[in-house]
Amino acid sequence: MNGRYTLFRAHDIRGKREAFAGTEGERLGAALALYFIHTLKVMRVVLARDARLGGAELQQQLLSVFCKAGLEVLLEPNPIGTCQFYYACLSHIDAAAVMVTASHNPASYLGMKLVGPNLQVISMGHGPAGGLELIQQLYEANEPINEIGRQGSVHMLDTLGAFITYSAELANVGSRDVSGLSVGCDFQHGSAGCAIGRALGELGVHYSALHLIPNGNFPQGDPNPGIEASMQDAKAFLAVKPLPLFFAYDGDGDRMDVLYKGRQLSPSLVLLSIADELVNLNKDGCEPTFLFDVKASPPLLFEMRRRGYKVAIVQPGHSAVKQRMNSSRTDFLLCAAEESAHYYYQLKGMDGTRYASENTLFYTLLILKAYKKNPSLFETARALQDAFYREREWSVSITDEQDRSAFLEKVQLYLLSKGAKAVSHDSRGNSLGATLYRYGLDEGATLSASWFQVFQRLSQSEDNLLRFEVLASDQGLGRSIAEAVKALQSGFHQTR
Template identity: 25%
Template sequence: MPIKFGTDGWRDIIAEDFTYQNVRVVARAHAQALRARGGSLVVVGFDTRFQGAGFARVVAEVMAGQGLNVLLAAEYLPTPALSYAVVHHRAAGGVMITASHNPPAYSGYKLKGPYGGSATPEVVAEVERALANPEAWGGPPGTIQPLDIREAYYTALDRQLDLGTLRAYRGTVIHDPMGGAGCGWLTGYARHAGLSLDLRELHGEPTPLFHGVNPEPIPQNLGELTARLWEETGTVLGVVTDGDADRVGAVTAGGRFFNSHQIFAVLLRHLHGRGLRGRVVKTVSGSRVIELLAGRLGLELLETPVGFKYITDAFLEGQADEGKAVLMGGEESGGFSSRGHIPERDGLLNSLLLVEAVAATGKSLDDLFAEIEAEVGFRHHYDRNDLHLSAGFDKDALLAEAREYREVAGHPVEGRKTADGVKLLLAGGASAMFRASGTEPVVRVYVEAQTLEDVRAILTEATRRVLAHDPAHHG
């Protein structure tokens, strides 16, 4: 049975491999692993994908049959709310039925640890062992009770936000939940907190088809939001959450996409300005702006391989040792967490923090980022190519060659980082990173430079070099 766990669980195509039978098998193994750790309570939720409620019900029934007590969501909910519920109810773990930002044909089984974040590799390994060696359960069954976490989660957001600033703000914000689990959650929070801003929702009707796009907050999926903001000026902004609302994106007045690196920088500077301190954790694919800003603010920077699990590890280390506490951690794909919250990506909280940054200063996100560029002395331009290659593609040969590059598009190589793929540090602060998928023939090329022209030239040349290794592109 082709069940493969990644860093955050298992994802597959609905009705092909993501079936009720396979979900039952995984839930049984997960329950066995939780019982072995002494667990007695688990929280189960789902997003807006096809048959989400049905799959979640199957998980709950299997886990109850294995002796665990289950809190089962009665309706779709965001992943960060599910993760918070694990902590709030002191559960041994959690299950979120979601494929996050994947296309509508997919669903998934996310495993959450008792701290409200992605399960550790040790727990995943225990589930995998239980899949291979299932054990019979002869004890009494557990119970299934309804989960209602909305108000408790909203109260947790209250603790992370400057409510005075938000309540005084009268600006306009458009939230695009992309038909996913964020539908109604920001507008609901605005009512809960007594906010007076003009908060509108686009694609606020939950749908397993995500209104015709993949539910990932990247430019090609945000055409309607971009058009809505095209003729706007000033501080009007659009915030976007992905399919399960753990990632965030933004579009500013004039229809300009505000990328994840820019979001990271603005939120970091804003939180620091509120008096919060701690380490800054970024993945290696993140912008040089974050490194420079952390240095300017006097904050220790920790760089990790790509994957939010590494950021979660840093948060957990900081919870155990105050001297290593994390102020903010983030990744290139739009997942961020901050001090005092769960060690989990939270697109809803980060959307509100972006609004708070605008409300506190009266400046647009574009203006706030321009100030950061001036402070650190670096102009940020960025782009990325995801190259889907033939099965005969030799990823190892590409990366071995990339380590030896002396220049890219005429930009001399001044340094290299090889903890995850190959990131070439180029003259003038530019960079080109090559990172191969471990599960499919895909290579991602990330490029940052101080001019758009340099980004285009470097990305074109880097892409050409990747394709030269693909037999399907020879000649």
Template identity: 25%
Template sequence: MTTLAREIFKAYDIRGIVGKNLTEEVVELVGQSIGTEAVEKGVKAIVIGRDGRHSGPAFAKALAKGIQSTGTNVIDVGCVATPMTYFAAHHLKTYSAVMITGSHNPPDYNGLKMMLAGETLAGERIQALYERIVNKGFVTGNGSYETTSITDAYLDNIVGHIQLKRPLNIIVDAGNGVAGAFAPTLFKRLGCTVTEMFCEVDGNFPNHHPDPAKPENLVDLKNALANSDAELGLAFDGDGDRLGVVTKSGEIIYPDRQMMLFAADILERNPGSEIIFDVKSSGLLGKWIKDHGGKPLMWRTGHSFMKAKLKETGAPLAGEMSGHIFFKERWFGFDDGIYAGARLLEILSAHANPTEILNNLPQCPSTPELHIDCKAEGEQHALIAKLLEVADFPEAVETISIDGLRIEFEDGFGLARASNTTPVVVIRFEGHTEAALQRIQARFKEELLKVDNSLTLNF
């Protein structure tokens, strides 16, 4: 049997290194496993799509072969953004999809995000796929294969309900990810003047890495804004499900501040609604939601966990600090960076100066996502488990352990959580003042070094 590495079966997707622990044989086995589950659930067809990575076409072929071997039909929508694959599942009424994507990981990674019978697979359901492969518990059959394009349907749907009050002049930086093939077209159809940066799809990502959560990846966009008459910059990750925003003045509007704008807009039409955000988000976001008549709900990081919570609560909006924004109001509830960009433009088009609106959103001194690198997969979870055991914060106002350890202080917060995609511990801090931020960082450093005094801490 093909070697199957358990560590690629992560909390909310399958993710591995191409040719090492993620091969065509492994992808075919995953296809057999998910196809079998589809048969058991009465699902007749699964949509498959892929991003712009070079391993995508071969993996798509292997995935289709595995799914078809169970008697489940395959509808291949080709090279598209992840949210377009989710859209296809709704549009084609399969409510089931597998997207082949490495998201924001380096070029030698790839993976699979999976949705079956309307539910995104996460946690135990992904582990169940692994167990089924190990036990060879597959059904057999002869499913059909067809290709179709959903690009026009996707773009038409958005253009049909997003109304800009005036055209904006924007720059789009796709980082050579797959969003480059679609986002500029959409924004032009909405009436915008669009300058394209790195919108040629290239799985080697030759200009900069397609991860707008990291400030260094937005330097080119900042420079382009400074040297043009564009009003706003939008950046996308490798598979188009996350949005980065840069103002004319060069300020990065991180997703927790984007959420403020989206929440205020949605709460005008849906007063009293719950708005969901992840543990990495600013403490100011919860207060903002309350002040705008909503109910703040903090939840675990991870697109699968967010979508499940959205479905459970009926909330109209959810968002993560990493840039995944989930609109249930006027959309389908999946994370879609391209659609989030359109919603942002719709809101900002009512204002003469988008930069002023965005820069004036509340903020405190804070860090971006910081990482503690671990030597091997799994070590990050062990480190956090130990931290939860030994950490002592007597000055805490609240201790939140739904996802790692978040300590709320009178004047800010600190967070340490294990990444579910790479062997790192994710750290984030916020203070109401610079002095508070420094103090909170020092306290977390103290507690982390109790766990392991050899840790290299970059804060």
């Protein structure tokens, strides 16, 4: 492997754009083709990209290699969002698939997300023969493609209209349900604006769009609505035109922040607001379970249970969430929300089979439907969110492993001295992929008058990056905990 770059991540292939320069794209394409043909046993592949710089060149390299290997390529030649890509996969469920994207990362990054037949998760340790583990081995071995004597074929796809129709039908949303609403959207110059904007317009929703045109330079900043600097234009817009609902999407459109009356409503509380709508879409006699990542607030979990909903928690990350939703044999895990603003749902395939994946257009429409029907749902969720303190996720980069371990030890000693308990597995023994330091909490069943929860995790998508988030019963306690942890970071490079 190219020693200058780390390409193979926990959930996808991602790195600085120069890591894909020259023949590296062809080398990656050869590894993917070998994996598809010999491990997945498929001869068809969906190939798409978003608007990232270098994406068109990498897509062309992959196309050439796949055709050389004899694969039938189902090609989306124009930039699309990742959720539209997943729809293309649903429409060709027997094919493997590659989406050229680097999601919310800065403009200097490039990469790809991989899917197997039946929307099977392909990541590090997930997928046949270890998924990305085997693909990395094939890449490092640099094995050539053995031409089979015939050139593969190319079939052009244009799924935009069908994706919009599918998403609206999946949400059971027509113009009667959302027409007349006025909302704002910030597309961060990513690739989701075409589908979402067209869908809103066709359904009679008036939308004000910021940064609508796809632009891989991302002149507004990193295409990440979780970064305050990237949301400055949105905040300025809302100061002049205070719309009650505002949606912000990341670079490839599979991440969606919802702002209610100018402030973010955390994804778990968004799910609370539309829980009845989700249940109404799935009246098939099977009681659904709502899945939340480990950062979900204890008051939210308590309120979901109080209203009679079944809930469970899962470690964060695309692969972990989808794998959990697809593999459950005891519970119907209908949907999930990560506090990073990723939403998941048991999508319906063309034959009615369910596949866990993402569709932010579906969720956008369902949120609008719920809001038009009963705006007080969102007011109630906001009141619940305001009832506790949240220091939104921040990061600290520590490149030296010994320094990183020493820092984490200091954090642990401090939090244990405050009476917290460290939790790294759920009640069934499943890893949370993170450490929760919890004080005054009883597995979400009860809430003490004074409580806090600190989330700590090593990033699986970026090198040497530790992530933290603090929730607490009140601002004074939460801020004191967050400031103490940040004080221990002194001397290390920090990012947001």
